[in-house]
Structure formats: C-alpha cells, structure tokens
Amino acid sequence: MQLDIDYKYLAAHSFRFLLDPVLQAQVWRLGMKNMQILPAHRQRNQLKKPTWIIIMVSLVSLFLVCAYVYPPHNSAACYVFSSHGCKALQNWLPPSPTRELSDDEIYSRVVIRDILDMPPTISVNPKIAFLFLTPGALPFEKLWDKFFQGNEGRFSVYVHASKDKPLHFSRYFINREIRSNKVDWGKISMVDAERRLLANALKDPENQQFVLLSDSCIPLRSFNYVYNYLMYTNVSFVDCFEDPGPHGSGRYSENMLPEVEKKDFRKGSQWFTMKRQHAVIIMADSLYYSKFRDYCRPGMEKNRNCYSDEHYLPTFFYMLDPSGIANWSVTHVDWSEGKWHPKSYTAQDITLQLMKNITSIIESVHVTSAEKKETQTRPCMWNGNEPSAVVKRLALYIGLNAPQDWLLFSRGRATGKESNEGEANRSKLVFRLIHRDSIPSPVYLHADDIRAPLVPRTGSLFLVNFSIGEPPLPQLLALDTGSSLIWVQSPVYKPETSSTYTKLSCDSNYRCINYYNHSSYCSQEYECTYNINYADESSNKGILALEKFTFMTSSGGIYEIPDQVFGCGLDSRGSVSRLSGVLGLQPLNQYSLVSRVGKRFSYCIGNISDPSYMYNQLILGDGAVFEGNSTPMRIRGGHYAVRLEGITMGDRQLNINQQEFDFNVLIDSGSTLTILHRSVFEQLKEEVMNLLDGVLQPVRLKSAGERPCYWGNLVRDLKGFPLVTLQLAEGTDLDLDVEGMFRRVNDNFFCMAVDVSKDDYNVIGIFVQQYYNIGFDFNAMRVSFQRTECELLED
The missing domain is CATH 2.40.70.10 (Acid Proteases)
Incomplete structure (x- = not known):
C-alpha cells in the first residue's frame, strides 16, 4: 500500500501547531479527547525532495546541541526533554568534560563514596547525639534537663567546653565533657571542635543522628517530636547556599585549587543536624579539610577574612553529596539586624506567638552580600517532599539575655511559667x-x-x-x-x-x-x-x-x-x-x-x-475543639449521620436525590474511602473520566473495583483539577481537593478515592476528612468542620 503524503502541507501545519499557543491550549485542555489537529487527508503529488525533513532534522540537532552545551538548571526546564526530568537527558547525552582529578582527590573520593554507598547501620536502640559547643557554663541546662526527662536511653550528650569546665546540676550533663581545646571565633579551631564532638559521639554505634548546638540554643519542640522528626529523615540538615558577594565567593582563595574551585564555594549556618554516614565521611576527610585549614581564616591576604565554620561543611557536601543534604538548618538563627552576631532574645521576647511563628517557617531565606543584596528564597524540603507542616525548626539560637530560671519547657515549647491546668x-x-x-x-x-x-x-x-x-x-x-x-x-x-x-x-x-x-x-x-x-x-x-x-x-x-x-x-x-x-x-x-x-x-x-x-x-472531653461551621447530626445504625443536600464539581451541580442522603451520610474515621449511592458515583466517575481519559493513561486495577485509576503523579498531573464540594445541611461545606478526591496507590499511579455503595448507606471516609478538625457534640447533636493545619490547634 502506498502512502500519498503532502509533506509541505504537513510541515506547514506542524510548525503552525508549534508556534500557535491557542492551538496548543486547545489540544492539552482537559476534556478534549478527539480533537483533529490536521484537516482531512487530501490527494497531492508526492514531492521528490522532502526538504522539510532536512530542515526538521537540522533544527532538532541544533536544539540538542544547545541543550548539551547549555543544560537546563531547573527541574521545570527538564520536562522539555523528558517527563522523567533531567536524568533521562543526562543518561542519553555523553558526560560533560571535567578536569582530571589528582591522586589525592581520587583517594579521598573513593573512600567517601564507598562510605556513602554502604547501607545504613541498623541499630536496635537508635539514639540522637546532642553535641554542645560552649565556652563554659550552659545557661539553659535546666531547660534541656526538662527536655530530656523521661527519654533515657534514646539520646546521648557530649559537651565541648573550650574555656572553663562547667558545673552541672542535671544528671544528663554530669561527666559528659570531652577533651576540649581552645576555640577561636572564625578559625579552623571551631571546625576542630565540631569534629572532636562527632568523633566522640561516633564511638557509640547506637548514635544515628548528630545535632550540633551552642550554649545559646533552646529546644522548640518536645523530645518525642525531635526524635521522630530526625529518625524518619533520609538527609542531613546542613545549610548551604551560593553567595556571590564579598562575604561569600569573595572569601575564596585560589590556593584551594585544584580540589576546591570557586564555582563550588558555598556558605551556610554553622549549626547542623546530620546522619551517621555523613558524620563518618567528615572524620574520613583530610584533603578538603586541609584546604580550609590553610586558606580559610581571618586576616588572609589583601585584608580578606574567611571563616571555616561557615564554609567548610557547606562546600564539602555540595561537592561530594549535594542530594544528601536538605540545604537548610533546623536551628533558627535570626540575622535580621544585619550585625556580625545574630539577634539575642530577652525574656519578654520569648512569647508563644514567637514560637509559633518560628516553627511555621517553611522557607529558607538567605540575603547575599553582593551590592544589590539579593534575597534567595527556597522551600524547605523534607525527604524530598514539598513544604508542609512537617517542615519545622527544632531549635532556636536565643542568645544570652533570657534568664535560665524564666524558661521552662512544656509540651515542646518555651513558656513563661509551668503549665498546670489543674482539676x-x-x-x-x-x-x-x-x-x-x-x-x-x-x-x-x-x-x-x-x-x-x-x-x-x-x-x-x-x-x-x-x-x-x-x-x-x-x-x-x-x-x-x-x-x-x-x-x-x-x-x-x-x-x-x-x-x-x-x-x-x-x-x-x-x-x-x-x-x-x-x-x-x-x-x-x-x-x-x-x-x-x-x-x-x-x-x-x-x-x-x-x-x-x-x-x-x-x-x-x-x-x-x-x-x-x-x-x-x-x-x-x-x-x-x-x-x-x-x-x-x-x-x-x-x-x-x-x-x-x-x-x-x-x-x-x-x-x-x-x-x-x-x-x-x-x-x-471539654477540651474538644468545636469550631467552624456545624451541621445537625443523628445516630443511625450505630454511626454519626449527617444530611447531604448537594454536590458540586467545579461550577457544575450534580443531580442528586436529597431523600437518599437525608441523614444517611455516615462520618467514619475507620473507612478510608468515601462511598456514595450509585447514581451519584456514576456522575462523579463520568466527570473524572471525561477530564482525564484524554490526558492520562487509564489503568485497570482489579482491587480498585469500579473506581477509575490512572498512570501519573497525583500532585503534578492534577494541577487545576476542579474542586469537589459536599454541601451539608445549614451551609456547611466539605471541599475535596485532589488529595481528598484521589488516592495515590504508589509512585506510578493513583485511583479515585470515591467508591460505589453496596448497601443503603453513604460514607464520608478519612481521605475527605484530611486537613479538617471535626468536632462532635453529643449534647447539642451537632458536628463541626473546620479546615485547618492541625499543629495550629496545639496549646
């Protein structure tokens, strides 16, 4: 069979498609399934010289060469090449030429890579090592004592006192000093003290996380919160950013070449939290450490000052394991005053609102030292996830103006007095x-x-x-x-x-x-x-x-x-x-x-x-949170039941029989899925399929029953999906965003989180209830719904 194709016509319309944003929008708009990009086939004489192919091949070749020479620097640009991001292109293109490593670099990197590739040590009783770097006394020892109480066996304490041996009253700090040397601000001796603390803590194989703290730090969260937060993470919290100004790259010395290049020179906060593998590679490093020891110190040539504690670890991890750090610190330090030292807080400054403000920060903000003072704002990622309520500061650099007897720890926060609710x-x-x-x-x-x-x-x-x-x-x-x-x-x-x-x-x-x-x-x-x-x-x-x-x-x-x-x-x-x-x-x-x-x-x-x-x-009990809009409830069949009056999907009102939903919608925390009568389920299912079938590939999953499933990423591929709202009696609405409407089955596909009822009942499952506080008042026979972040409800 011979194909008679008009190449000129096809090429012209293909370029029109590439250049016409209106036409592109029509194709990719949700719900358009069988749109014809080209008109009907016409009979034309075949061209003897399909010159358009030569043009297209040349353009594609030029495009790939440009991508190779100027690779994309953000994840969004990567999707031009592959839906899997930059990795697909990087694997296909030949590796970019790099300089030849010295013998010392090869030796060092082989050891470090071998350590990083080793599986994490499995500990029967994993502990957090708290490393206190102090000149002498610990003014907030009473506060830390309350923080540690009741958690014996889940932590270790190490104190590096560089000047005076402190007197302790807390049993958790007695005899916990390590051999300490003098520490000078801004010099390599500060890094030496950090390495000394890590080395002593690494002697205990059960120490899996290592937290560096100063004598001016206080905890912002309870021990259980800090423990779970760190034990669940797969990264180290090491602050790291590029500062092109005089207090960043301006501190770099070419004497660090060839091992440390200026393009890799980074800056960050001294206070870190790191996993055991990273602590071990710091102990194994001598090559990069020596570069900062010799060429990063105050009073260098041309009146240049360089501070090792701000540059060594950020540069080291950026060069050797950039994906292994979170690029932000869990210790909050306030540099807003623009001085050489961070802000100190007084007793009057430490309020509950201040604590909530600090613990709700989900962005890492750095101001460069360049003349224009550029502000760099990046989301604080946790285990590779987008910012959420779990991204929190765990400690606060408070300074030494707050008296130790004033701060008492209660339920993971600092307060002005002991919490005592009484009878x-x-x-x-x-x-x-x-x-x-x-x-x-x-x-x-x-x-x-x-x-x-x-x-x-x-x-x-x-x-x-x-x-x-x-x-x-x-x-x-x-x-x-x-x-x-x-x-x-x-x-x-x-x-x-x-x-x-x-x-x-x-x-x-x-x-x-x-x-x-x-x-x-x-x-x-x-x-x-x-x-x-x-x-x-x-x-x-x-x-x-x-x-x-x-x-x-x-x-x-x-x-x-x-x-x-x-x-x-x-x-x-x-x-x-x-x-x-x-x-x-x-x-x-x-x-x-x-x-x-x-x-x-x-x-x-x-x-x-x-x-x-x-x-x-x-x-x-009486402390239950009963806020937001409320609706009447009844007990039906041993369940809490409410009345559903309508359902909307975007701007469309679904057709429902209100009698079928008259106090016949059960609120059930034991049910994962939301379950609706078939007439409504079919309408929702049809709307979902109309929107997604032409865009995403459907998946047939036997265990999902009649619920539609699709290949794709729940967050990335469903941006702009219309909101579904359950309209309850007396003006109370429950909004189903994509996380309430769909459920991620695994990293590759997701299914609708609404199923068809097999009996007379409808059920509001737990997926619809996420991001809500729900209050039940059996005396008033009402249930309230308030969309909120749960941590805001904490005292």
Missing part, C-alpha cells in the same frame, strides 16, 4: 494519633490497604495510645467513630496480670450491654460475652469486662477512669486479627467512654499521605 480541665485528654504506616506503628506494612485491609471496611489509618489495667499496660487501638465498643486482644492485654480487671456478670448493674454493631448475651458461666462482625467478614468475640483506663492529660498529668466497660477479645478472625483492638467512639449509653468524659470529642487529620506527620490528634 478544672482534667478532662481535656489529648492523644497523638499514630499513622498506621508510620514506623512506630506495630501494624506497619508495605502493602496498600486496597489489597490488604487492616481493619473493618476499607481500613482504619490511625491508632490511639493509652494504658489499661493495674499496673497500666500501654495499648495501641484503631480509632473508629463507626464502632460502639472498645475491645482489646487478649494476647496483647493479659487480664490475669491486672488487679483491676473484673468480668461483667449477667446480674451486675451494667447487665449484658447490647450495641448497634454487636450482640451480647449471657454465657453458661453467667458471664456477659459479645460477638462483633464487620462488613469484610472479619469478626471478634470475647468477654465484656470492667477495667481501669489511664490517660495522659494535656498538662502532663494522669487521668484515670475506673470500671470502664470494654471487650476482652478471645477470638479474632480476618483483618481485625492484626490489630491490638478498636477504640469505639459512640456515646450510645452512660457507660461508653465518650459519655464519661463529657459527650464531646474532636479529632484533626493532616496529610494522610505523610505517615510521619506528627500533629494528627484526638481530644476527648
């Missing part, structure tokens, strides 16, 4: 919700719960930590607003070891209590038993009993609830067998937990896709 607020019970996929979770699995559900229905994502019995035994139970019973697996909880455990007999005042989602009956032994079945055919049965529950209050005290009814699980089958138990949050009678603490509770969920997000929280 009036003792029912404010605050729990940190533990993500199911976080490392501390005992049910941590790599499998996605679409294929391997961990709890009833589509999988609870959050666990609650409290203690049961006497002596108190810690438990991690799955949070579930759709359950009315609290139950615990007996292999995890051993009733025979508790002095406060009492089986619930059939003739007790409590009787055998029946709940909506489980049955209770009197056994032959005259004991109240229960049997609970879930929709995924998993089940749990056991004995109803009374036990003491112990909680930590927001002030750090202990709150005990005696004789709490709960289920002692003896036989678990299916998905629930992998749980320690379930914390049901329905106040259906006077014996339920929620009823006993005030018939109010609230929880706040942040970014579900980030298991290390640390501000997910549950509050029981």
Whole structure:
C-alpha cells in the first residue's frame, strides 16, 4: 500500500501547531479527547525532495546541541526533554568534560563514596547525639534537663567546653565533657571542635543522628517530636547556599585549587543536624579539610577574612553529596539586624506567638552580600517532599539575655511559667494519633490497604495510645467513630496480670450491654460475652469486662477512669486479627467512654499521605475543639449521620436525590474511602473520566473495583483539577481537593478515592476528612468542620 503524503502541507501545519499557543491550549485542555489537529487527508503529488525533513532534522540537532552545551538548571526546564526530568537527558547525552582529578582527590573520593554507598547501620536502640559547643557554663541546662526527662536511653550528650569546665546540676550533663581545646571565633579551631564532638559521639554505634548546638540554643519542640522528626529523615540538615558577594565567593582563595574551585564555594549556618554516614565521611576527610585549614581564616591576604565554620561543611557536601543534604538548618538563627552576631532574645521576647511563628517557617531565606543584596528564597524540603507542616525548626539560637530560671519547657515549647491546668480541665485528654504506616506503628506494612485491609471496611489509618489495667499496660487501638465498643486482644492485654480487671456478670448493674454493631448475651458461666462482625467478614468475640483506663492529660498529668466497660477479645478472625483492638467512639449509653468524659470529642487529620506527620490528634472531653461551621447530626445504625443536600464539581451541580442522603451520610474515621449511592458515583466517575481519559493513561486495577485509576503523579498531573464540594445541611461545606478526591496507590499511579455503595448507606471516609478538625457534640447533636493545619490547634 502506498502512502500519498503532502509533506509541505504537513510541515506547514506542524510548525503552525508549534508556534500557535491557542492551538496548543486547545489540544492539552482537559476534556478534549478527539480533537483533529490536521484537516482531512487530501490527494497531492508526492514531492521528490522532502526538504522539510532536512530542515526538521537540522533544527532538532541544533536544539540538542544547545541543550548539551547549555543544560537546563531547573527541574521545570527538564520536562522539555523528558517527563522523567533531567536524568533521562543526562543518561542519553555523553558526560560533560571535567578536569582530571589528582591522586589525592581520587583517594579521598573513593573512600567517601564507598562510605556513602554502604547501607545504613541498623541499630536496635537508635539514639540522637546532642553535641554542645560552649565556652563554659550552659545557661539553659535546666531547660534541656526538662527536655530530656523521661527519654533515657534514646539520646546521648557530649559537651565541648573550650574555656572553663562547667558545673552541672542535671544528671544528663554530669561527666559528659570531652577533651576540649581552645576555640577561636572564625578559625579552623571551631571546625576542630565540631569534629572532636562527632568523633566522640561516633564511638557509640547506637548514635544515628548528630545535632550540633551552642550554649545559646533552646529546644522548640518536645523530645518525642525531635526524635521522630530526625529518625524518619533520609538527609542531613546542613545549610548551604551560593553567595556571590564579598562575604561569600569573595572569601575564596585560589590556593584551594585544584580540589576546591570557586564555582563550588558555598556558605551556610554553622549549626547542623546530620546522619551517621555523613558524620563518618567528615572524620574520613583530610584533603578538603586541609584546604580550609590553610586558606580559610581571618586576616588572609589583601585584608580578606574567611571563616571555616561557615564554609567548610557547606562546600564539602555540595561537592561530594549535594542530594544528601536538605540545604537548610533546623536551628533558627535570626540575622535580621544585619550585625556580625545574630539577634539575642530577652525574656519578654520569648512569647508563644514567637514560637509559633518560628516553627511555621517553611522557607529558607538567605540575603547575599553582593551590592544589590539579593534575597534567595527556597522551600524547605523534607525527604524530598514539598513544604508542609512537617517542615519545622527544632531549635532556636536565643542568645544570652533570657534568664535560665524564666524558661521552662512544656509540651515542646518555651513558656513563661509551668503549665498546670489543674482539676478544672482534667478532662481535656489529648492523644497523638499514630499513622498506621508510620514506623512506630506495630501494624506497619508495605502493602496498600486496597489489597490488604487492616481493619473493618476499607481500613482504619490511625491508632490511639493509652494504658489499661493495674499496673497500666500501654495499648495501641484503631480509632473508629463507626464502632460502639472498645475491645482489646487478649494476647496483647493479659487480664490475669491486672488487679483491676473484673468480668461483667449477667446480674451486675451494667447487665449484658447490647450495641448497634454487636450482640451480647449471657454465657453458661453467667458471664456477659459479645460477638462483633464487620462488613469484610472479619469478626471478634470475647468477654465484656470492667477495667481501669489511664490517660495522659494535656498538662502532663494522669487521668484515670475506673470500671470502664470494654471487650476482652478471645477470638479474632480476618483483618481485625492484626490489630491490638478498636477504640469505639459512640456515646450510645452512660457507660461508653465518650459519655464519661463529657459527650464531646474532636479529632484533626493532616496529610494522610505523610505517615510521619506528627500533629494528627484526638481530644476527648471539654477540651474538644468545636469550631467552624456545624451541621445537625443523628445516630443511625450505630454511626454519626449527617444530611447531604448537594454536590458540586467545579461550577457544575450534580443531580442528586436529597431523600437518599437525608441523614444517611455516615462520618467514619475507620473507612478510608468515601462511598456514595450509585447514581451519584456514576456522575462523579463520568466527570473524572471525561477530564482525564484524554490526558492520562487509564489503568485497570482489579482491587480498585469500579473506581477509575490512572498512570501519573497525583500532585503534578492534577494541577487545576476542579474542586469537589459536599454541601451539608445549614451551609456547611466539605471541599475535596485532589488529595481528598484521589488516592495515590504508589509512585506510578493513583485511583479515585470515591467508591460505589453496596448497601443503603453513604460514607464520608478519612481521605475527605484530611486537613479538617471535626468536632462532635453529643449534647447539642451537632458536628463541626473546620479546615485547618492541625499543629495550629496545639496549646
């Protein structure tokens, strides 16, 4: 078969497509699937000399040569060549010519690369080494003592006192001084002291993270926050930026050649936090260290000053492992006064608002020393992710103007007095919700719960930590607003070891209590038993009993609830067998937990896709956060139910039958997906497919059922996707952005997070609830929704 193609016509229209932005926009606009770029085929005589091919080949060749000579310097430009970024082009083009390394460089880089390529050391008890660099006394030792209390075995302390041996009152600092030498400001002796601290800390193989602090630093967060933040990271926090001015590149000396070139000379804050591998390569380095020792010091030639502590580590890591550092410091230092030393704070300066302002910074800002004072602003990345609530400063350089007795540490912040809520607020019970996929979770699995559900229905994502019995035994139970019973697996909880455990007999005042989602009956032994079945055919049965529950209050005290009814699980089958138990949050009678603490509770969920997000929280009792718009609720089938009056997608109002959604929409923290009646599900599905099928490649995933799935990146490929809004009664709206509307299955594809209902109920799942604080008031029979960042709710 012969193809008769008009090459001139094709070339002309091809160039028109490349040059016409209107035509391009038409093609890539979401929803346009079968648009014809070219008119219908016409019969023309074949050209004997397809000169346009020669022109096109020449242009493409010129384009690639230019890209090779002038490679793109930002990730956005890389997508001109490949959707996979610069790596595809770099792998295809020949490597750019580089200078020949000296023997010393080869020796050094081979050792350093070998260390970096080694798998991280696995420690049974990983610790953080806190390295204090001080002339003598530690004025904030009392504050650090409170910071360390209760966390023995998870940290180490090392003190380098360059002038006077300090007198300590805290047991954590006694006999923790290392051999110390004199330290001169701005000289290599400062780097020597840092290396000396690292060397002593590396002797302990359990030290996995290393934090350099001065005598003027205070913690901004609790120990648990700092510990989890650093142990979950895969980078070191070393500040690093390019300053073309006199206080940056102007300090460079050509005597550092050939190993250190001016284009690689960097600057940054002295205060670092680094992982063990990086600490080891600093110990292994002598080549680059010697360059800064010899040619970076105050009073160099031509009145040039160079300060090793500001340049050695930033330059070293930029040259040898640039992707291994975060390019910002977790210690906040205020240089806004433009002096040679950072700003010092007084006692009056240290307010709660100041602490919140500092801990909410998500950008790294540097002002160059060039004549124009250029401001460089970059997002603070954490494990390669975009800025979010998890990107936080952990310490503050405060100076020496705040008296040590004034600062007391309470719940991860500095305050003017001890936090003491007293008996009036003792029912404010605050729990940190533990993500199911976080490392501390005992049910941590790599499998996605679409294929391997961990709890009833589509999988609870959050666990609650409290203690049961006497002596108190810690438990991690799955949070579930759709359950009315609290139950615990007996292999995890051993009733025979508790002095406060009492089986619930059939003739007790409590009787055998029946709940909506489980049955209770009197056994032959005259004991109240229960049997609970879930929709995924998993089940749990056991004995109803009374036990003491112990909680930590927001002030750090202990709150005990005696004789709490709960289920002692003896036989678990299916998905629930992998749980320690379930914390049901329905106040259906006077014996339920929620009823006993005030018939109010609230929880706040942040970014579900980030298991290390640390501000997910549950509050029981009078301290529950009940803010934002509220809507009436009812109890239906053992669930909290609200009325849905409409759904919009962008500017389009979907057609729904309001009778089907009249107090028939359940708020369920134990359900991952949102579930809607088929008529509405089909409309949403059709809208999604109309928008995405012509742009992204569909994926058929058996476990996803009827939900559409696509190859692509959830954040990058769905920019501009229309907002979906659930319109509840009395003007309360729930907005579903792309993170609520879709769920990332893995790095390669994602699926719609809305499924079709297989019974009479609709469900608002946990993905819709992220970035919301949701308050339940059983006295007023209302539920409130407030879109917020969960850390803003902390006291």
